[in-house]
Amino acid sequence: MRLAELSERSGVPTATIKYYLRERLLPPGHRVSATQAEYDDGHLRRLRLVRALIQVGRVPVATAREVLAAVDDDSLDHHMRLGAAVWAIAHGPDPDEQDPATKAALRTADALLERLGWSFGHEVGYESPSYRMLVEAIASMDRLGYPCDVAELLPYARSASELAVADLDLIERYEREEEQLEAAVAFTVLYEPVLLSLRRLAQAEESRRRYT
Numbered sequence: 320m321r322l323a324e325l326s327e328r329s330g331v332p333t334a335t336i337k338y339y340l341r342e343r344l345l346p347p348g349h350r351v352s353a354t355q356a357e358y359d360d361g362h363l364r365r366l367r368l369v370r371a372l373i374q375v376g377r378v379p380v381a382t383a384r385e386v387l388a389a390v391d392d393d394s395l396d397h398h399m400r401l402g403a404a405v406w407a408i409a410h411g412p413d414p415d416e417q418d419p420a421t422k423a424a425l426r427t428a429d430a431l432l433e434r435l436g437w438s439f440g441h442e443v444g445y446e447s448p449s450y451r452m453l454v455e456a457i458a459s460m461d462r463l464g465y466p467c468d469v470a471e472l473l474p475y476a477r478s479a480s481e482l483a484v485a486d487l488d489l490i491e492r493y494e495r496e497e498e499q500l501e502a503a504v505a506f507t508v509l510y511e512p513v514l515l516s517l518r519r520l521a522q523a524e525e526s527r528r529r530y531t
Contacts, residue, residue, distance in 0.1 A: 344380065344387060
């Protein structure tokens, strides 16, 4: 397909596609003349992944380039490629390592992961942005005096484990690895508001059941 058709099929303006080409987020088209190139379904899939990273995941261009390099790295397994894509999404501020609350939160997070048997999260630890986000959340609760021991966190973690199964089942509906990577980014971002809204609706239902 020509650039105009690629734009029409992807829903991405031609000017944006040209920008992605200049930034090496999208591989060059197949040259048919000095001024024209053709694009195929591989370009369309990559463009959708780029859009998921930048437009949905709000990933900076430089970071997206690093993610795409990991996606194209044949030495990485599918697990690591998915991780590279999802880890690139903004996870909030990192914890203050000098804060005593952070040090206590690190111990709590490690104890929680050990209790759950989540060996990968325990091994990766502070390198994971999700782990750092968890530590900062626990530290914030600790500073404000709210319960945040392993016992209080376990029900949330177990619910998250069930959700992870649903997430991966949904992602595996897509046959191609690149489509799965795109879906992993999009679902991580788009389903979080769904989870938040459902949790609040469930709280309202439980509150009425208990108190009215």
